[in-house]
Amino acid sequence: MPTLLHLDSSPAGDHSVSRALTAEFVKNWQAANPGGTVVTRDLTKTPLKPVTGLWIGAAYTPEDKRTAEQKAELALSDTLVEELLSADEYVFGVPMYNFGVPGSFKLWIDSIARVGVTFAYVDGAPKGLLTGKKATFLIATGGEYGPGSPAVSYNFVEPYLRTAFGFLGVVDTSFQTAGGAAALNYGADRAAFLEPQFEAIRAKFAQ
Numbered sequence: 389m390p391t392l393l394h395l396d397s398s399p400a401g402d403h404s405v406s407r408a409l410t411a412e413f414v415k416n417w418q419a420a421n422p423g424g425t426v427v428t429r430d431l432t433k434t435p436l437k438p439v440t441g442l443w444i445g446a447a448y449t450p451e452d453k454r455t456a457e458q459k460a461e462l463a464l465s466d467t468l469v470e471e472l473l474s475a476d477e478y479v480f481g482v483p484m485y486n487f488g489v490p491g492s493f494k495l496w497i498d499s500i501a502r503v504g505v506t507f508a509y510v511d512g513a514p515k516g517l518l519t520g521k522k523a524t525f526l527i528a529t530g531g532e533y534g535p536g537s538p539a540v541s542y543n544f545v546e547p548y549l550r551t552a553f554g555f556l557g558v559v560d561t562s563f564q565t566a567g568g569a570a571a572l573n574y575g576a577d578r579a580a581f582l583e584p585q586f587e588a589i590r591a592k593f594a595q
């Protein structure tokens with residue numbers, strides 16, 4: 389039975405657009421995969437912290453040679469990496485913050501990019517070890533950054549995610565961006581805004 393890792397990073401709770409999109413994705417995924425397992429990771433409830441010198445030293449020390457202190461420093465990273473390794477498929481809810489991903493999402497990436505575990509250097513070249521995984525990124529942005537928009541070069545979310553996950557071996561990716569979410573702050577109807585996004589998600593499962 390397949391496993392889906394469902395990761396959210398928006399702190400906006402019920403107001404979040406990206407959380408509404410991932411919830412719709414999970415509902416459809418469960419209908420398409422009866423008996424499948426969904427593992428949920430909420431970055432607003434995960435005690436992520438910036439990488440430390442101790443963390444780097446631990447990550448580059450072979451597992452059987454790590455001290456108790458090094459093992460403790462890597463414990464959360466080990467859990468997060470295991471969630472990625474044991475899932476077949478991923479869905480990520482990602483708000484745009486200041487043209488990039490939220491800090492919590494960046495800290496999570498810093499935590500799961502682990503030499504010898506999620507990537508390796510083979511003959512001097514990097515090789516992603518998260519192979520055979522399928523990832524869907526559901527992004528919410530206040531403004532519009534679509535093709536042809538004057539602000540297209542301001543969008544560092546999708547290019548960054550493509551590069552970071554591609555480096556780790558996740559190349560079967562799908563990106564959907566709910567652009568213009570700022571209109572919701574100025575009276576736009578939430579259900580009407582979300583419906584075409586939900587429709588696009590349902591269409592992924594109809595293929």
Ligand SMILES: Cc1cc2nc3c(=O)[nH]c(=O)nc-3n(C[C@H](O)[C@H](O)[C@H](O)COP(=O)(O)O)c2cc1C
Nearest residue numbers: 398400404405406483485486487528529530531569
């Ligand atoms: C701290 C912060 C920074 C933001 N930065 C941007 C930005 O750079 N560009 C943009 O288009 N929208 C920006 N927004 C708007 C969010 O992308 C938008 O509200 C989106 O819906 C957030 O995702 P969520 O609804 O899942 O929380 C920002 C919002 C916040 C709270």
